[in-house]
């Protein structure tokens with residue numbers, strides 16, 4: 001018997017005879033809908049939920065929990081980049097700047113010592129503002145800045161746009177050095193343990209979540225992880241809804257054929273600027289989350305550029321224009337980087353020369369190329385193809 | 400009254416005059432064909448109506464509105480939809496999503512939009528392909544999907560740029576029938592660019608003939624068929 005999603009054209013169009021109701025075409029995904037698939041996905045989601053919601057934060061050491069949080073925020077930034085680059089076709093290699101902007105706004109609002117020196121005045125941006133309260137501010141600031149950068153970006157495309165956004169990543173650290181007065185007058189805004197502690201209401205949660213054995217500051221890693229998990233969940237849901245909305249289809253239409261998109265009534269400027277703004281807000285919120293792990297906001301030239309590339313790598317490896325791809329890519333990038341760093345440390349025990357230090361990025365690069373070679377459409381795209389191949393083979397038994 | 404009136408429209412590309420002060424009108428409810436040899440300026444006129452090209456001078460008035468005052472993305476809303484000579488679908492979207500994007504300029508919920516898109520696909524015998532990605536479908540099918548996308552805007556004026564190109568004989572006959580039926584069912588006005596003369600002659604109420612950007616003849620099919628200047632433009636020799 002053939003699957004509903006795979007029935008040959010014409011079959012579905014015939015008048016329904018006995019049992020014909022089962023053949024009504026349904027808006028199913030490529031895999032169609034069948035019990036085996038439903039059960040598999042149900043089991044996987046329950047296991048996944050158990051692992052991410054309970055197992056990771058409750059069983060891993062703080063440094064490992066932090067690594068998961070980092071994977072979440074790198075994935076979140078890549079998810080934001082996906083809105084711009086994956087769905088809308090505007091390549092940015094400057095999203096490290098929006099990420100940094102989010103981190104700075106959050107850190108400056110939380111810290112009572114650091115300030116911004118601008119127009120001859122000192123702007124504190126708040127003292128001891130709770131972390132969660134900084135998030136809406138970061139979202140709005142990054143939406144506005146993203147839109148402001150999106151407007152001039154309307155004039156350039158492709159490689160030129162990539163270069164312009166690269167300029168952002170290069171410029172941003174210099175701007176922070178010029179205007180931010182953080183620890184010791186540098187552009188580093190460091191936070192104290194007490195600033196990063198979970199709010200009081202976090203203790204109201206059942207003990208399995210807010211572990212009473214952890215001391216106040218020690219619970220930071222779990223608190224950070226849970227915040228990241230919830231925020232990522234909400235923002236992934238938003239991407240899912242956007243992807244199937246009128247705006248989401250407009251994003252793809254503009255990417256696929258600008259003239260045709262304009263002809264059906266899509267305002268190119270509006271869609272492109274909105275994509276930029278939304279994408280910047282995602283990256284900014286990812287930057288805010290990074291403050292909980294790094295305990296600081298800091299922007300070095302190399303780091304900002306490296307982050308920008310990492311987001312792009314996570315996006316491409318995970319799968320552009322998919323909902324979960326960039327998040328999966330974020331996990332791969334962060335854990336792969338961590339794994340290489342560990343090899344590096346072992347290496348350093350025997351040979352601490354500068355040569356060994358070069359190993360990490362080199363392995364990273366080679367791994368990427370191999371990956372692109374075997375999975376040009378990313379993890380999600382690749383597994384979709386594999387799934388389709390499996391289901392197709394099964395639906396045409398050899399007779 | 401004319402639904403569309405093209406008045407002294409001139410388009411130049413560098414030294415090339417693609418449209419040389421072209422003037423003609425289309426009456427509401429009619430099928431008007433725009434024909435002429437390759438490079439005559441037919442697609443250029445479409446692109447002016449779509450506001451993708453900026454004429455150096457002239458006016459294009461649609462139902463009392465000067466199109467040249469409006470940006471490209473405002474044209475669909477006025478009731479003008481088109482297809483492209485070289486396919487211009489959105490390959491990553493499914494067929495039904497392509498048609499839904501066609502209705503971008505109209506209001507309504509996503510659900511209503513989808514139902515309407517499915518209805519149009521049904522009408523064009525494309526319903527069985529609704530949830531397939533547009534990429535990879537046969538050429539003739541893609542051309543029909545483009546028509547479906549254009550219809551989703553509920554246009555009053557439908558502009559078709561070489562819809563029969565690349566179709567088989569039987570497909571062309573079917574297309575001709577479809578265009579006439581759609582005009583009657585949906586109360587459409589059609590601007591048709593086509594090289595397939597049998598189709599043009601059979602469905603047009605009026606034919607405008609272009610050569611090197613200038614109008615060399617205008618009239619009903621019977622008159623155009625025997626016009627010596629048209630024959631000369633097409634055959635390259637005086638009749």
Ligand SMILES: Nc1ncnc2c1ncn2[C@@H]1O[C@H](COP(=O)(O)OP(=O)(O)OP(=O)(O)O)[C@@H](O)[C@H]1O
Nearest residue numbers: 412415417435436437438439440441442443444484
């Ligand atoms: N964007 C452009 N830039 C430069 N020249 C152009 C452009 N678009 C059209 N032209 C020129 O304008 C003239 C008219 O082209 P157009 O595409 O309108 O012809 P057409 O009548 O549609 O021909 P065909 O039957 O081959 O489609 C041609 O000489 C073409 O080279």
Ligand SMILES: [Mg+2]
Nearest residue numbers: 441442443484
């Ligand atoms: Mg043409």
